[in-house]
Amino acid sequence: MTAGAGGGRVTVVIGSAGRRLYLIEWFRDALARLDVDGEVVATEHDPTSASFGFADRGVVMPAYSDAAYAPAMLDLFERARPALFVSVNDYELQLLSEGLADRLRATGCAVAGLSRAAQEQASDKYLMARLLGRAGVAVPRTELGSRWEALVAEDGAAGTQYVVKHRFGSGSSGLRLTDREGLAAAVDEASGSATDIHGRPALRARDAVVVQRRLMGQEFGVDGVFGLGRETGVLRGTLARRKMRMRSGETDKAVTVDPAPFAPVVARLGAALRPAGPVDLDLIRDRDGVLRVIDVNPRFGGGYPFMHVAGADAPTYLLAAALGRRADPALLRYQPGVVGAKYESIRRTGALVERATGGA
């Protein structure tokens, strides 16, 4: 085993892996594949989470909402000097983009994610649709919940179907499918549980919901893998699958497909957002054959495993890039036509720690 860039052991940190143990495993494989001695560290708020004890080392972090979170992250990075940090939590990505990622980068770590301005747009389904539209990427017509009547006035042919969803949501939160007659009620219902960009109950709830024309067609999931550091914003690979079944807002079964038709869409999105690392997109090929983007997540999404089992190896690609090595684009190739299905599993985690609540 050889040492990493700085001569010592190589540390990869994965933020909030939660149930996604495969990411920890595949980054561990990446260390081995690149023949470097190192460890995968999982940062988690909850030490009983499945990933915590599965990593080579688990580090408990304060809640994102806690002022102690950023100093604790900086402290870890100053001590462990990781080469690469990827988070898979949207609220953590939000905090990272607000300045923390740059402070972590100053410790010498490659941090995946978006700039503050780009993150603000990516986590907002309304702003994202507008930005992509301007960047030449096809999107469904999108309006704020408070302006649903404007959408109906524009293309309200009888029989048109609509989608209502949380503007800052994920995992299909607030999702309602309805026709024109049910739209007002669907907006009201989705508003009732809508949150703001930080996950707190939204104040102007009908503006925290978006309404879109419902696209009818096949749905695809795509990962764009972008460079790190000086290569930020440079598209290195496109990984695509057709969704066959969804479960709890995640792709449950999918078949890998040729990335060629998706690459120009991902490249345009990349030019607009300049991401570092992986970006997960949802697209629907509408009845007119146009690929329209409905959702953008600037991280490893729940669809990446379908690409990995078909031969892609984004973790090794990203780790090589983070170590300043020549990252081989062949690592982002895969076999089309591979069907993958997720399954349940369980592991024993840490002991439950009773916290004192004060009083008698």
Ligand SMILES: Nc1ncnc2c1ncn2[C@@H]1O[C@H](COP(=O)(O)OP(=O)(O)O)[C@@H](O)[C@H]1O
């Ligand atoms: N405009 C739309 N037309 C058709 N289906 C949609 C549309 N918007 C969302 N959906 C469906 O709802 C799911 C969740 O919506 P999405 O925009 O991906 O939000 P989330 O952030 O919750 O994943 C999608 O995977 C898709 O199946």
Ligand SMILES: [Mg+2]
């Ligand atoms: Mg989605």
